[in-house]
Amino acid sequence: MSPYLEEIVELLGERLSLSESVREQHGHDESFHASVPPEAVAYAQNNNEVAEIVKICARSKKPIIPYGTGTSLEGHVAALQGGVCIDISQMNKVLEVNEKDLDCRVQGGVTRKQLNKHLRNSGLFFPIDPGADASLGGMTATRASGTNAVRYGTMRENVLGLTVVTAEGRIIRTGSRARKSSAGYDLTRLFVGSEGTLGIITEIQLRLYGVPEAISAAVCSFDNLEGAVNTTISTIQMGIPVARIELLDEVQVDAINKFSDFNYPLKPTLFFEFHGTEAWVQEQSEMVKEISFEEGGSDFQWSAHEKERQKLWEARHNAYYASLALLPGTKGWPTDVCVPISRLAECILETRQDIDQEGLTVPIVGHVGDGNFHLLFMIDPENEKEDLNRYQPLNDRLIERTLRMGGTCTGEHGIGSGKLKYMQAEHGESLDLMRKIKQAYDPNNLMNPGKVIPAI
16 A cells, blocks of 8 residues: 555545445546546545645645546546545535525535435525536536526526635635625635636535425427527527526437336427416416417426426436437437527537438437537447547537537536547637646646646
């Protein structure tokens, strides 16, 4: 055992694992990206333990890779240069809930479902819902969003402050419980979305919201993609505050029907959810129905009861696994982009045409209320190289199209190592400033190296 690992054993005892299976599990995420295991996995239980592990690794110039639940999608947790994975899943306490101020503080290993279960009797909830039951530390690190982002925003808008362990092992706190501040640099927003490359997020101060008086969900199918996307655009441009608008193309609808036992028409489909008072929900839904009818939409299928809504959104959240079930034995390569809402129809239609011209089975699904949509490429492990060579040009064209339309190469999956090659095209000269920030925060490049910032 390396001397630096012996130091960590003295600190953690059996909570440092050298097991091959444990290291393998912590070397990959939910995507097709190959597992690159760390040298060891350290299960930290508090801020001081995280800080001490970081100090030990810093003295030995060993990389540090944070790990929450492993639900990321762009190779975020691969130990590309070895080192220690710090698993914070045991840091899973809700530290405080301030009901009158609509905020709370949690450890980074608390998952979104765990937090909402804790809040169940308070009349409050945390709305950011990326689908997976991800850790809130990981959601903060990747600037996650999801199905509710059209109304409640992303993690960027809902994080008030952070506790972070820096690359030198210092414990710092950013932000406050105040809803706004003009005091100094906004370090909180710098760490949100940094993907573990600037420090390890161990605690988060979060905004909370009151549970709406009424919630209703609806499903509407369309004869073509254009009608579904135009309905979304008109709804947003008219300022109707829907909580969720999710698009599924006919390929994705077919997958969900088979996987979750639904029988929706095999057509482009929108899932809606409306929050508010009974009267306001009724008014919102009538306005959206009118828009959808003008675009060739079907009558709404309503799900007003909680169990029905849960089944509907569970099916949407299982879209990834439903799609893989279309071609059993394949691995998923999910990719996402985000464009200004006015360019959404153009971008999706060009992308669908590109896919069809290649004769490929690629579902499209998206949080289209904020211009974000996803493709899933299905990789056959027995023909992995051939499949990657076939899908890579399609992904490259998707990113080029998106940037040309004023969009971004990823709306919520993040960069990790999977999208490094697009950072220069998107950010240009500002990428040099990002490198300087990385150098200032992490001069020895030990914090999750090989992610977010391409090597010079």
